[in-house]
Amino acid sequence: MIEISNLSFRYREGAEPILYGIDLAIPDGSFVGITGAAGSGKSTLTYAFNGIIPHCYPGDFYGSVTIDGLDTCEASLTDISRLVGSVCQDIDSQMVSSVVEDEVLYGLENFGVPKDQVEGRIAEALEAMGISDLRHRGIAELSGGQKQKVAVASVIALKPRVLVLDEPTAELDPASSLAVFELLARYARENGTTVIVVEQKIALLSDFADMLLIVDGGKVRFQGAPAEVLEHSDELLEVGVNCPRSTSLVNRLRARGLVDAPAARNVDEAVGVCKRVLSGEGASA
Numbered sequence: 001m002i003e004i005s006n007l008s009f010r011y012r013e014g015a016e017p018i019l020y021g022i023d024l025a026i027p028d029g030s031f032v033g034i035t036g037a038a039g040s041g042k043s044t045l046t047y048a049f050n051g052i053i054p055h056c057y058p059g060d061f062y063g064s065v066t067i068d069g070l071d072t073c074e075a076s077l078t079d080i081s082r083l084v085g086s087v088c089q090d091i092d093s094q095m096v097s098s099v100v101e102d103e104v105l106y107g108l109e110n111f112g113v114p115k116d117q118v119e120g121r122i123a124e125a126l127e128a129m130g131i132s133d134l135r136h137r138g139i140a141e142l143s144g145g146q147k148q149k150v151a152v153a154s155v156i157a158l159k160p161r162v163l164v165l166d167e168p169t170a171e172l173d174p175a176s177s178l179a180v181f182e183l184l185a186r187y188a189r190e191n192g193t194t195v196i197v198v199e200q201k202i203a204l205l206s207d208f209a210d211m212l213l214i215v216d217g218g219k220v221r222f223q224g225a226p227a228e229v230l231e232h233s234d235e236l237l238e239v240g241v242n243c244p245r246s247t248s249l250v251n252r253l254r255a256r257g258l259v260d261a262p263a264a265r266n267v268d269e270a271v272g273v274c275k276r277v278l279s280g281e282g283a284s285a
């Protein structure tokens with residue numbers, strides 16, 4: 001369980017706090033999607049989960065963040081990193097090796113994983129990300145999507161309880177973005193790992209997350225299951241989050257009393273709702 005209580009944070013160099021009064025409870029095994037406008041504080045919020053604030057970026061930190069009971073202010077960054085694995089926005093800056101296998105090995109060696117477990121961990125992590133065939137390839141020869149999967153594999157090889165990813169699909173095409181999310185979701189389901197992912201594409205997040213957090217001006221403006229959050233498509237637009245048209249359409253039908261249905265996350269769900277409206281069953285569901 002991750003618990004954040006009344007968290008506020010101001011970077012030492014900053015005039016104003018970047019996070020304000022955040023309260024969150026994230027059950028184990030959740031898939032949490034974070035989105036919001038540029039500069040709203042999403043990355044800073046991820047730094048609260050992995051201890052980068054206050055350990056690497058000092059500042060005024062109020063409130064508390066606990067991961068499985070470990071208070072991130074009191075614990076060392078090393079102890080936090082045994083629980084929380086992170087993949088940052090700039091993948092190239094995270095890579096330390098020139099060959100895929102060595103990249104995964106690096107973290108295992110740093111964590112002092114017993115030698116007899118190393119081979120199994122590398123093979124499992126590469127398999128989980130669907131990149132066993134890339135094991136001996138040079139990192140410089142990989143595509144953006146392949147590098148992304150290597151970065152995730154390097155972190156999951158360490159078997160963290162929580163995986164934090166900051167815009168893992170920022171440079172990927174829609175098909176590769178979907179593939180990364182599918183692999184992540186399957187891995188998390190099979191291992192009970194909590195996944196926290198920052199992502200601009202709310203439609204993609206909504207298909208995978210069981211909790212969405214909408215960050216606006218350093219506050220969590222909306223939180224809940226995707227269907228609950230997407231009901232607020234007009235307010236989301238005001239804070240820079242553009243919902244799919246299928247979502248807005250169903251919300252308009254509901255606002256006019258034409259249908260009593262949860263917000264649609266995608267075209268398929270909206271088609272189902274429209275069929276009900278056209279058949280005259282809309283308001284009775």
Ligand SMILES: Nc1ncnc2c1ncn2[C@@H]1O[C@H](COP(=O)(O)OP(=O)(O)OP(=O)(O)O)[C@@H](O)[C@H]1O
Nearest residue numbers: 011013014018037038039040041042043044045057
């Ligand atoms: N190390 C830092 N020191 C001072 N201010 C910072 C630091 N890092 C980020 N900020 C400021 O905090 C605010 C929020 O930045 P943050 O990166 O958390 O937002 P974001 O929502 O992730 O943005 P983006 O979508 O553009 O990545 C910005 O105004 C930024 O300038």
